[in-house]
Amino acid sequence: MYVSxxxxxxxxxxxxxxxxxxxxxxxxxxxxxxxxxxxxxxEVIAPRAPGQPAVERVGAVRVRRVRVFRPQSDSAIGxxxxxxxxxxxxxxxxxxxxxSGARVLHLxxxxxxxxxxxxxxxxxxxxxxxxxxxxxxxLVDFKTSSKWLTKAxxxxxxxxxxxxxxxxxxxxxxxxxxxRRGSKQLQQVTVVRNxxxxxxxxxxxxxxxxxxxxxxxxxxxxxxxxxxxxVGSLIPLLQRLSERGLDAHLTIIGEGDARPGLERAVAxxxxxxxxxxxxxxxxEAVPKLLESVDICVDPAPSTEYNERSTMxxxxxxxxxxxxxxxxxxxxxxxxxGDAAVLVPPGDEAGFTxxxxxxxxxxxxxxxxxxxARRRCQSLSWSHSEAALIAAYRRVAPAGARPExxxxxxxxxxxxxxxxxxxxxxx
Numbered sequence: 376m377y378v379s380x381x382x383x384x385x386x387x388x389x390x391x392x393x394x395x396x397x398x399x400x401x402x403x404x405x406x407x408x409x410x411x412x413x414x415x416x417x418e419v420i421a422p423r424a425p426g427q428p429a430v431e432r433v434g435a436v437r438v439r440r441v442r443v444f445r446p447q448s449d450s451a452i453g454x455x456x457x458x459x460x461x462x463x464x465x466x467x468x469x470x471x472x473x474x475s476g477a478r479v480l481h482l483x484x485x486x487x488x489x490x491x492x493x494x495x496x497x498x499x500x501x502x503x504x505x506x507x508x509x510x511x512x513x514l515v516d517f518k519t520s521s522k523w524l525t526k527a528x529x530x531x532x533x534x535x536x537x538x539x540x541x542x543x544x545x546x547x548x549x550x551x552x553x554x555r556r557g558s559k560q561l562q563q564v565t566v567v568r569n570x571x572x573x574x575x576x577x578x579x580x581x582x583x584x585x586x587x588x589x590x591x592x593x594x595x596x597x598x599x600x601x602x603x604x605x606v607g608s609l610i611p612l613l614q615r616l617s618e619r620g621l622d623a624h625l626t627i628i629g630e631g632d633a634r635p636g637l638e639r640a641v642a643x644x645x646x647x648x649x650x651x652x653x654x655x656x657x658x659e660a661v662p663k664l665l666e667s668v669d670i671c672v673d674p675a676p677s678t679e680y681n682e683r684s685t686m687x688x689x690x691x692x693x694x695x696x697x698x699x700x701x702x703x704x705x706x707x708x709x710x711x712g713d714a715a716v717l718v719p720p721g722d723e724a725g726f727t728x729x730x731x732x733x734x735x736x737x738x739x740x741x742x743x744x745x746x747a748r749r750r751c752q753s754l755s756w757s758h759s760e761a762a763l764i765a766a767y768r769r770v771a772p773a774g775a776r777p778e779x780x781x782x783x784x785x786x787x788x789x790x791x792x793x794x795x796x797x798x799x800x801x
Contacts, residue, residue, distance in 0.1 A: 390421075486531070504770065516528075594612075670740075
Protein backbone atom coordinates (compact mmCIF):
# COMPACT_ATOMS: atom_id res chain seq x y z
CA MET A 376 0.00 0.00 0.00
CA TYR A 377 1.15 3.54 -0.70
CA VAL A 378 1.13 6.15 2.05
CA SER A 379 0.77 9.77 1.06
CA UNK A 380 3.31 12.35 2.21
CA UNK A 381 1.79 15.09 0.09
CA UNK A 382 0.64 18.45 1.33
CA UNK A 383 -2.98 19.57 1.19
CA UNK A 384 -2.42 20.56 -2.45
CA UNK A 385 -3.28 17.16 -3.83
CA UNK A 386 -3.44 16.77 -7.62
CA UNK A 387 -7.06 16.27 -8.67
CA UNK A 388 -7.80 13.22 -10.81
CA UNK A 389 -11.11 12.77 -12.62
CA UNK A 390 -12.01 9.31 -13.93
CA UNK A 391 -14.62 8.93 -16.68
CA UNK A 392 -16.27 5.50 -16.81
CA UNK A 393 -19.13 4.66 -19.21
CA UNK A 394 -19.49 0.91 -19.56
CA UNK A 395 -20.00 -0.19 -15.94
CA UNK A 396 -21.03 0.94 -12.48
CA UNK A 397 -18.84 2.12 -9.64
CA UNK A 398 -17.66 0.68 -7.28
CA UNK A 399 -18.72 -2.57 -9.00
CA UNK A 400 -16.00 -2.14 -11.64
CA UNK A 401 -13.16 -3.82 -9.77
CA UNK A 402 -10.27 -2.42 -11.82
CA UNK A 403 -11.53 1.15 -11.55
CA UNK A 404 -12.22 0.77 -7.83
CA UNK A 405 -8.75 -0.58 -7.06
CA UNK A 406 -7.08 2.13 -9.13
CA UNK A 407 -9.13 4.92 -7.56
CA UNK A 408 -8.44 3.66 -4.03
CA UNK A 409 -4.72 3.26 -4.74
CA UNK A 410 -4.44 6.76 -6.18
CA UNK A 411 -6.32 8.27 -3.24
CA UNK A 412 -4.01 6.47 -0.81
CA UNK A 413 -1.00 7.75 -2.77
CA UNK A 414 -1.96 11.39 -2.31
CA UNK A 415 -4.34 12.16 -5.18
CA UNK A 416 -7.78 13.75 -4.88
CA UNK A 417 -9.92 11.33 -6.91
CA GLU A 418 -13.40 11.80 -8.40
CA VAL A 419 -15.13 9.10 -10.47
CA ILE A 420 -17.89 9.91 -12.98
CA ALA A 421 -19.81 6.72 -13.74
CA PRO A 422 -23.21 5.37 -14.81
CA ARG A 423 -25.95 5.25 -12.21
CA ALA A 424 -27.32 1.80 -11.45
CA PRO A 425 -30.81 1.33 -10.01
CA GLY A 426 -30.80 2.24 -6.33
CA GLN A 427 -27.50 4.13 -6.42
CA PRO A 428 -27.35 7.77 -5.28
CA ALA A 429 -26.35 10.46 -7.77
CA VAL A 430 -23.53 11.66 -5.50
CA GLU A 431 -21.71 9.84 -2.72
CA ARG A 432 -18.30 9.15 -1.24
CA VAL A 433 -16.96 5.62 -1.46
CA GLY A 434 -14.04 5.48 0.92
CA ALA A 435 -11.73 8.35 0.00
CA VAL A 436 -13.18 8.67 -3.52
CA ARG A 437 -15.93 11.09 -4.57
CA VAL A 438 -18.45 9.57 -6.99
CA ARG A 439 -20.91 11.32 -9.30
CA ARG A 440 -23.28 9.25 -11.41
CA VAL A 441 -25.14 9.89 -14.64
CA ARG A 442 -28.18 8.22 -16.16
CA VAL A 443 -27.44 5.87 -19.03
CA PHE A 444 -29.37 3.60 -21.39
CA ARG A 445 -28.38 -0.07 -21.60
CA PRO A 446 -29.51 -1.87 -24.79
CA GLN A 447 -30.98 -5.35 -24.41
CA SER A 448 -28.98 -6.73 -27.34
CA ASP A 449 -25.71 -6.18 -29.17
CA SER A 450 -26.88 -4.05 -32.10
CA ALA A 451 -25.57 -1.01 -33.91
CA ILE A 452 -28.67 1.00 -32.98
CA GLY A 453 -28.37 -0.07 -29.34
CA UNK A 454 -24.76 1.10 -29.19
CA UNK A 455 -25.58 4.43 -30.82
CA UNK A 456 -28.47 5.16 -28.45
CA UNK A 457 -26.41 4.21 -25.41
CA UNK A 458 -23.52 6.47 -26.37
CA UNK A 459 -25.70 9.38 -27.53
CA UNK A 460 -27.20 9.50 -24.03
CA UNK A 461 -24.09 8.84 -21.94
CA UNK A 462 -21.39 10.79 -23.75
CA UNK A 463 -22.83 14.33 -23.47
CA UNK A 464 -23.25 13.90 -19.71
CA UNK A 465 -19.70 12.60 -19.28
CA UNK A 466 -18.27 15.43 -21.40
CA UNK A 467 -20.17 18.03 -19.37
CA UNK A 468 -18.67 16.62 -16.18
CA UNK A 469 -15.23 16.65 -17.79
CA UNK A 470 -15.68 20.34 -18.62
CA UNK A 471 -16.95 21.08 -15.08
CA UNK A 472 -13.93 19.44 -13.48
CA UNK A 473 -11.52 21.09 -15.90
CA UNK A 474 -12.89 24.54 -15.02
CA SER A 475 -12.70 23.74 -11.31
CA GLY A 476 -8.99 22.87 -11.51
CA ALA A 477 -8.67 19.13 -12.09
CA ARG A 478 -5.19 18.20 -13.19
CA VAL A 479 -5.57 14.71 -14.71
CA LEU A 480 -8.37 13.22 -16.79
CA HIS A 481 -8.36 9.42 -16.60
CA LEU A 482 -10.33 7.82 -19.44
CA UNK A 483 -11.57 4.25 -19.00
CA UNK A 484 -12.62 2.32 -22.08
CA UNK A 485 -14.74 1.01 -23.73
CA UNK A 486 -15.89 3.03 -25.55
CA UNK A 487 -13.03 5.03 -27.06
CA UNK A 488 -15.32 8.03 -27.51
CA UNK A 489 -14.10 10.40 -24.81
CA UNK A 490 -11.25 11.90 -26.82
CA UNK A 491 -12.96 15.31 -27.08
CA UNK A 492 -12.85 15.61 -23.31
CA UNK A 493 -9.23 14.57 -23.44
CA UNK A 494 -8.49 17.19 -26.08
CA UNK A 495 -9.98 19.92 -23.86
CA UNK A 496 -7.71 18.89 -21.00
CA UNK A 497 -4.64 18.83 -23.23
CA UNK A 498 -5.45 22.25 -24.70
CA UNK A 499 -5.66 23.56 -21.12
CA UNK A 500 -2.22 22.16 -20.36
CA UNK A 501 -3.51 19.29 -18.22
CA UNK A 502 -2.70 15.57 -18.44
CA UNK A 503 -4.71 12.68 -19.89
CA UNK A 504 -4.37 9.01 -18.95
CA UNK A 505 -5.99 6.44 -21.24
CA UNK A 506 -6.82 3.23 -19.36
CA UNK A 507 -7.09 0.59 -22.06
CA UNK A 508 -9.39 -2.13 -20.67
CA UNK A 509 -10.64 -3.60 -23.96
CA UNK A 510 -9.88 -3.62 -27.69
CA UNK A 511 -12.75 -1.38 -28.81
CA UNK A 512 -12.59 -2.00 -32.60
CA UNK A 513 -12.41 -5.77 -32.15
CA LEU A 514 -15.22 -5.67 -29.58
CA VAL A 515 -17.49 -3.65 -31.90
CA ASP A 516 -16.70 -5.97 -34.79
CA PHE A 517 -17.58 -9.06 -32.76
CA LYS A 518 -20.80 -7.64 -31.33
CA THR A 519 -22.20 -5.93 -34.44
CA SER A 520 -20.37 -7.35 -37.52
CA SER A 521 -20.72 -3.82 -38.90
CA LYS A 522 -17.76 -2.81 -41.06
CA TRP A 523 -18.50 0.89 -40.84
CA LEU A 524 -18.90 0.80 -37.05
CA THR A 525 -15.69 -1.18 -36.71
CA LYS A 526 -13.85 1.31 -38.89
CA ALA A 527 -15.28 4.21 -36.87
CA UNK A 528 -14.18 2.49 -33.66
CA UNK A 529 -10.65 2.24 -35.06
CA UNK A 530 -10.60 5.98 -35.75
CA UNK A 531 -11.89 6.68 -32.25
CA UNK A 532 -9.18 4.46 -30.76
CA UNK A 533 -6.44 6.36 -32.61
CA UNK A 534 -7.86 9.71 -31.50
CA UNK A 535 -7.99 8.55 -27.89
CA UNK A 536 -4.37 7.42 -28.05
CA UNK A 537 -3.46 10.79 -29.60
CA UNK A 538 -4.79 12.86 -26.68
CA UNK A 539 -3.20 10.65 -23.98
CA UNK A 540 0.03 11.55 -22.21
CA UNK A 541 0.13 8.11 -20.64
CA UNK A 542 -1.51 4.80 -21.58
CA UNK A 543 -2.27 2.09 -19.04
CA UNK A 544 -2.85 -1.41 -20.44
CA UNK A 545 -3.93 -4.69 -18.86
CA UNK A 546 -1.19 -6.77 -20.49
CA UNK A 547 1.77 -6.70 -22.86
CA UNK A 548 -0.41 -7.57 -25.87
CA UNK A 549 -2.35 -4.35 -25.35
CA UNK A 550 0.88 -2.46 -24.70
CA UNK A 551 2.22 -3.61 -28.08
CA UNK A 552 -1.00 -2.38 -29.72
CA UNK A 553 -0.62 0.99 -28.01
CA UNK A 554 2.85 1.31 -29.46
CA ARG A 555 1.89 0.04 -32.91
CA ARG A 556 -1.65 1.34 -33.51
CA GLY A 557 -1.39 4.27 -31.12
CA SER A 558 2.18 5.32 -32.02
CA LYS A 559 3.01 5.69 -28.32
CA GLN A 560 6.60 5.65 -27.12
CA LEU A 561 7.85 2.98 -24.75
CA GLN A 562 7.86 5.33 -21.74
CA GLN A 563 4.28 6.40 -22.47
CA VAL A 564 2.85 2.90 -21.96
CA THR A 565 2.57 1.11 -18.62
CA VAL A 566 1.18 -2.38 -18.01
CA VAL A 567 -1.18 -2.34 -15.01
CA ARG A 568 -2.55 -5.86 -14.86
CA ASN A 569 -6.03 -6.70 -13.62
CA UNK A 570 -5.31 -8.39 -10.32
CA UNK A 571 -7.05 -9.58 -7.16
CA UNK A 572 -6.38 -7.89 -3.81
CA UNK A 573 -3.45 -9.20 -1.80
CA UNK A 574 -5.84 -10.20 0.99
CA UNK A 575 -7.30 -12.93 -1.22
CA UNK A 576 -3.94 -14.72 -1.13
CA UNK A 577 -4.12 -14.92 2.65
CA UNK A 578 -7.40 -16.81 2.74
CA UNK A 579 -7.18 -20.51 3.64
CA UNK A 580 -7.23 -22.96 0.77
CA UNK A 581 -10.53 -24.80 0.70
CA UNK A 582 -10.74 -28.33 -0.64
CA UNK A 583 -13.58 -30.10 -2.40
CA UNK A 584 -17.04 -28.98 -1.27
CA UNK A 585 -18.97 -32.10 -2.31
CA UNK A 586 -17.12 -34.65 -0.22
CA UNK A 587 -15.22 -37.54 -1.77
CA UNK A 588 -17.85 -38.58 -4.33
CA UNK A 589 -16.16 -38.23 -7.77
CA UNK A 590 -19.60 -38.33 -9.43
CA UNK A 591 -20.59 -34.98 -7.93
CA UNK A 592 -19.05 -31.68 -8.97
CA UNK A 593 -19.87 -28.02 -8.35
CA UNK A 594 -18.66 -25.66 -11.11
CA UNK A 595 -18.30 -21.89 -10.84
CA UNK A 596 -18.19 -19.09 -13.43
CA UNK A 597 -17.44 -15.46 -12.59
CA UNK A 598 -17.76 -12.46 -14.87
CA UNK A 599 -19.78 -10.74 -17.52
CA UNK A 600 -22.45 -12.78 -19.27
CA UNK A 601 -21.85 -11.78 -22.86
CA UNK A 602 -21.68 -13.60 -26.16
CA UNK A 603 -17.96 -12.93 -26.62
CA UNK A 604 -17.24 -14.63 -23.28
CA UNK A 605 -18.54 -17.98 -24.52
CA VAL A 606 -21.09 -18.34 -21.72
CA GLY A 607 -23.52 -19.96 -24.15
CA SER A 608 -21.38 -23.12 -23.99
CA LEU A 609 -21.87 -23.56 -20.23
CA ILE A 610 -25.25 -25.31 -20.52
CA PRO A 611 -24.06 -27.80 -23.17
CA LEU A 612 -21.10 -28.49 -20.85
CA LEU A 613 -23.52 -29.45 -18.08
CA GLN A 614 -25.33 -31.77 -20.47
CA ARG A 615 -22.10 -33.49 -21.53
CA LEU A 616 -21.08 -33.92 -17.89
CA SER A 617 -24.45 -35.52 -17.17
CA GLU A 618 -23.94 -37.90 -20.09
CA ARG A 619 -20.60 -38.86 -18.51
CA GLY A 620 -22.41 -39.77 -15.28
CA LEU A 621 -21.59 -36.66 -13.24
CA ASP A 622 -24.09 -34.94 -10.98
CA ALA A 623 -22.96 -31.41 -11.87
CA HIS A 624 -24.17 -28.08 -10.47
CA LEU A 625 -23.18 -24.69 -11.90
CA THR A 626 -23.11 -21.34 -10.09
CA ILE A 627 -22.95 -18.33 -12.42
CA ILE A 628 -21.77 -15.13 -10.73
CA GLY A 629 -22.34 -12.10 -12.91
CA GLU A 630 -24.72 -10.32 -15.21
CA GLY A 631 -24.97 -9.33 -18.84
CA ASP A 632 -26.98 -9.32 -22.06
CA ALA A 633 -26.53 -13.08 -22.53
CA ARG A 634 -28.32 -13.95 -19.29
CA PRO A 635 -31.87 -14.18 -20.78
CA GLY A 636 -30.65 -16.66 -23.39
CA LEU A 637 -28.88 -18.71 -20.75
CA GLU A 638 -32.00 -18.81 -18.59
CA ARG A 639 -34.07 -19.97 -21.55
CA ALA A 640 -31.56 -22.73 -22.29
CA VAL A 641 -31.66 -23.84 -18.65
CA ALA A 642 -35.46 -23.98 -18.73
CA UNK A 643 -35.56 -25.76 -22.10
CA UNK A 644 -33.24 -28.48 -20.82
CA UNK A 645 -34.96 -28.79 -17.44
CA UNK A 646 -31.80 -27.83 -15.56
CA UNK A 647 -33.28 -25.27 -13.14
CA UNK A 648 -32.23 -27.34 -10.13
CA UNK A 649 -28.64 -27.52 -11.39
CA UNK A 650 -27.92 -23.90 -12.26
CA UNK A 651 -27.81 -20.94 -9.86
CA UNK A 652 -27.70 -17.35 -11.16
CA UNK A 653 -26.48 -14.93 -8.49
CA UNK A 654 -26.45 -11.80 -10.65
CA UNK A 655 -23.88 -9.18 -9.72
CA UNK A 656 -22.70 -9.44 -6.13
CA UNK A 657 -20.49 -7.20 -4.05
CA UNK A 658 -16.77 -7.63 -4.60
CA GLU A 659 -16.42 -8.63 -0.97
CA ALA A 660 -18.84 -11.54 -1.50
CA VAL A 661 -16.92 -13.07 -4.42
CA PRO A 662 -14.26 -15.05 -2.50
CA LYS A 663 -16.78 -16.94 -0.38
CA LEU A 664 -18.87 -17.83 -3.43
CA LEU A 665 -15.88 -19.09 -5.40
CA GLU A 666 -14.59 -21.05 -2.43
CA SER A 667 -17.89 -22.91 -2.35
CA VAL A 668 -17.26 -24.52 -5.77
CA ASP A 669 -15.01 -27.41 -6.74
CA ILE A 670 -13.81 -26.29 -10.16
CA CYS A 671 -13.84 -22.86 -11.80
CA VAL A 672 -14.28 -22.55 -15.56
CA ASP A 673 -13.66 -19.97 -18.29
CA PRO A 674 -15.25 -20.97 -21.63
CA ALA A 675 -14.09 -17.88 -23.57
CA PRO A 676 -13.47 -18.98 -27.19
CA SER A 677 -10.50 -18.09 -29.35
CA THR A 678 -11.11 -14.78 -31.11
CA GLU A 679 -8.68 -11.98 -31.91
CA TYR A 680 -10.24 -10.00 -29.07
CA ASN A 681 -10.12 -12.83 -26.50
CA GLU A 682 -6.63 -14.04 -27.40
CA ARG A 683 -5.14 -10.63 -26.60
CA SER A 684 -7.33 -9.90 -23.55
CA THR A 685 -6.48 -10.72 -19.95
CA MET A 686 -9.42 -12.53 -18.37
CA UNK A 687 -9.60 -11.06 -14.87
CA UNK A 688 -11.48 -14.11 -13.64
CA UNK A 689 -8.42 -16.33 -14.23
CA UNK A 690 -6.25 -14.45 -11.73
CA UNK A 691 -9.18 -14.30 -9.31
CA UNK A 692 -9.73 -18.05 -9.54
CA UNK A 693 -6.04 -18.75 -9.04
CA UNK A 694 -5.60 -16.33 -6.14
CA UNK A 695 -8.22 -18.31 -4.21
CA UNK A 696 -6.53 -21.58 -5.12
CA UNK A 697 -9.41 -22.88 -7.19
CA UNK A 698 -8.75 -25.71 -9.68
CA UNK A 699 -9.44 -24.08 -13.04
CA UNK A 700 -10.25 -25.24 -16.57
CA UNK A 701 -10.01 -22.79 -19.49
CA UNK A 702 -9.13 -22.65 -23.16
CA UNK A 703 -5.46 -21.99 -23.90
CA UNK A 704 -5.79 -18.43 -25.20
CA UNK A 705 -2.57 -16.44 -25.47
CA UNK A 706 -3.08 -14.14 -22.48
CA UNK A 707 -4.76 -16.87 -20.45
CA UNK A 708 -1.60 -18.96 -20.87
CA UNK A 709 0.51 -16.02 -19.76
CA UNK A 710 -1.62 -15.51 -16.67
CA UNK A 711 -2.16 -19.12 -15.60
CA GLY A 712 1.01 -20.89 -16.71
CA ASP A 713 0.88 -24.45 -15.39
CA ALA A 714 -1.47 -23.55 -12.51
CA ALA A 715 -4.63 -24.34 -14.52
CA VAL A 716 -5.79 -26.99 -16.97
CA LEU A 717 -5.62 -25.32 -20.38
CA VAL A 718 -7.45 -27.02 -23.23
CA PRO A 719 -6.84 -26.33 -26.95
CA PRO A 720 -9.34 -23.69 -28.12
CA GLY A 721 -12.52 -25.15 -29.55
CA ASP A 722 -11.98 -28.60 -28.06
CA GLU A 723 -15.27 -28.95 -26.18
CA ALA A 724 -14.74 -32.67 -25.64
CA GLY A 725 -11.32 -31.94 -24.13
CA PHE A 726 -12.88 -29.30 -21.87
CA THR A 727 -15.38 -31.89 -20.64
CA UNK A 728 -12.61 -34.47 -20.16
CA UNK A 729 -10.64 -31.99 -18.04
CA UNK A 730 -13.58 -31.32 -15.72
CA UNK A 731 -14.31 -35.06 -15.38
CA UNK A 732 -10.65 -35.81 -14.62
CA UNK A 733 -10.40 -33.06 -12.02
CA UNK A 734 -13.63 -34.17 -10.37
CA UNK A 735 -12.19 -37.65 -9.91
CA UNK A 736 -8.61 -36.79 -8.93
CA UNK A 737 -8.27 -35.08 -5.53
CA UNK A 738 -4.47 -35.15 -5.66
CA UNK A 739 -4.41 -33.26 -8.97
CA UNK A 740 -6.84 -30.68 -7.57
CA UNK A 741 -4.60 -30.24 -4.54
CA UNK A 742 -1.49 -29.74 -6.70
CA UNK A 743 -3.27 -27.22 -8.92
CA UNK A 744 -4.48 -25.29 -5.87
CA UNK A 745 -0.95 -25.01 -4.51
CA UNK A 746 0.47 -23.99 -7.90
CA ALA A 747 -2.27 -21.40 -8.32
CA ARG A 748 -1.58 -19.80 -4.96
CA ARG A 749 2.17 -19.71 -5.63
CA ARG A 750 1.75 -18.20 -9.09
CA CYS A 751 -0.55 -15.49 -7.82
CA GLN A 752 2.06 -14.16 -5.43
CA SER A 753 3.26 -12.16 -8.46
CA LEU A 754 -0.23 -11.39 -9.78
CA SER A 755 -1.73 -9.57 -6.79
CA TRP A 756 -2.80 -5.94 -6.83
CA SER A 757 0.26 -4.64 -4.95
CA HIS A 758 2.38 -5.25 -8.07
CA SER A 759 -0.15 -3.52 -10.32
CA GLU A 760 -0.46 -0.66 -7.85
CA ALA A 761 3.28 -0.01 -7.99
CA ALA A 762 3.11 0.25 -11.79
CA LEU A 763 0.06 2.55 -11.60
CA ILE A 764 1.69 4.99 -9.17
CA ALA A 765 4.93 5.02 -11.18
CA ALA A 766 2.96 5.98 -14.30
CA TYR A 767 1.13 8.75 -12.43
CA ARG A 768 4.35 10.19 -11.11
CA ARG A 769 5.33 10.88 -14.70
CA VAL A 770 2.23 12.98 -15.39
CA ALA A 771 1.32 14.43 -11.96
CA PRO A 772 3.63 13.73 -8.99
CA ALA A 773 1.85 13.66 -5.65
CA GLY A 774 4.74 13.12 -3.26
CA ALA A 775 3.72 9.52 -2.60
CA ARG A 776 6.11 7.16 -0.91
CA PRO A 777 5.98 3.47 -1.85
CA GLU A 778 6.54 0.64 0.58
CA UNK A 779 8.72 -2.02 -0.98
CA UNK A 780 6.81 -5.19 -1.91
CA UNK A 781 7.86 -8.12 0.26
CA UNK A 782 5.88 -10.93 -1.37
CA UNK A 783 7.76 -13.84 -2.79
CA UNK A 784 6.74 -16.03 -5.67
CA UNK A 785 7.36 -16.73 -9.30
CA UNK A 786 7.67 -13.61 -11.41
CA UNK A 787 5.51 -13.31 -14.52
CA UNK A 788 7.11 -11.89 -17.61
CA UNK A 789 5.39 -11.77 -20.95
CA UNK A 790 8.12 -13.93 -22.43
CA UNK A 791 7.55 -16.81 -20.01
CA UNK A 792 7.49 -20.24 -21.50
CA UNK A 793 4.34 -22.01 -20.38
CA UNK A 794 4.66 -25.59 -19.13
CA UNK A 795 2.01 -28.06 -20.19
CA UNK A 796 -0.73 -28.69 -17.66
CA UNK A 797 -1.46 -32.24 -16.62
CA UNK A 798 -4.67 -32.72 -18.62
CA UNK A 799 -4.55 -32.17 -22.35
CA UNK A 800 -3.28 -28.61 -22.25
CA UNK A 801 -1.23 -26.51 -24.61
